[in-house]
Amino acid sequence: DAGVTxxxxxxxxxxxxxxxxxxxxxxxxxxxxxxxxxxxxxPQFIFQYYEKEERGRGNFPDxxxxxxxxxxxxxxxxxALLLGDSxxxxxxxxxxxxxxxxxxxxxxxxxxxxxx
Amino acid sequence: xxxxxQSPQSLIVQKGxxxxxxxxxxNTAFDxxxxxxxxxxxxxxxxxxxxxxxSEKKEGxxxxxxxxxxxxxxxxxxxxxxxxxxxxxxxxSRVSDxxxxxxxxxxxxxxA
Numbered sequence: 212d213a214g215v216t217x218x219x220x221x222x223x224x225x226x227x228x229x230x231x232x233x234x235x236x237x238x239x240x241x242x243x244x245x246x247x248x249x250x251x252x253x254p255q256f257i258f259q260y261y262e263k264e265e266r267g268r269g270n271f272p273d274x275x276x277x278x279x280x281x282x283x284x285x286x287x288x289x290x291a292l293l294l295g296d297s298x299x300x301x302x303x304x305x306x307x308x309x310x311x312x313x314x315x316x317x318x319x320x321x322x323x324x325x326x327x
Numbered sequence: 328x329x330x331x332x333q334s335p336q337s338l339i340v341q342k343g344x345x346x347x348x349x350x351x352x353x354n355t356a357f358d359x360x361x362x363x364x365x366x367x368x369x370x371x372x373x374x375x376x377x378x379x380x381x382s383e384k385k386e387g388x389x390x391x392x393x394x395x396x397x398x399x400x401x402x403x404x405x406x407x408x409x410x411x412x413x414x415x416x417x418x419x420s421r422v423s424d425x426x427x428x429x430x431x432x433x434x435x436x437x438x439a
Contacts, residue, residue: 215370242425244425244426244427246427251431251432252431252432253331253333253416253418253429253430253431253432254371254416254427254429255429256426256427256428259425259426261425266425267424267425267426269426301370301371303370305425315361315373315376316373316425316427317373318363318370318371318372319370320368320369320370321370
């Protein structure tokens with residue numbers, strides 16, 4: 212079975228531009244979460260979507276937005292890019308019921324975003 | 328603010344030795360504590376997880392020890408192998424919440 216897939220794998224942008232990152236969850240998973248991982252640090256939670264609704268948001272500015280589609284795939288959008296947005300952006304999917312029902316988060320390999 | 332503090336930042340262990348990574352948390356509402364393993368160029372992969380109703384959980388060469396009163400938990404990697412060389416992250420969450428709070432990571436190097 213395919214795992215969580217993310218595209219593109221690498222992306223180079225300049226300051227002020229906007230970017231769209233895409234994620235396809237594991238088949239049957241309805242929850243998608245986004246994390247930002249700056250080099251040398253642990254992932255930081257950005258958003259969580261379940262059944263196309265936002266269920267959680269981390270401490271990120273409004274320049275960051277996301278949405279989930281009827282097929283449960285998801286997009287993360289970042290506007291007005293800053294140098295500090297350079298990071299690995301990870302998508303994770305979970306089955307119904309979450310951690311309480313033994314449904315861990317499965318991560319994709321991420322999109323490496325570099326801002327020049 | 329970092330809700331989960333992890334140490335050490337890095338460690339080197341000989342093949343066959345024991346690697347120990349420690350984490351501490353502040354939020355007493357956390358009740359789900361997973362450990363993730365990450366190789367360069369890859370996303371984190373779940374290794375093992377524990378709930379606070381048990382003090383220890385073992386899966387193969389990996390063991391989590393949990394001390395609820397001290398708000399600390401640790402990962403022990405027994406009989407460390409070169410293939411275990413990776414970055415390990417502890418994390419914490421509430422089971423009702425999909426949001427994971429990660430530690431800063433520990434880079435483990437196993438020398439043959």
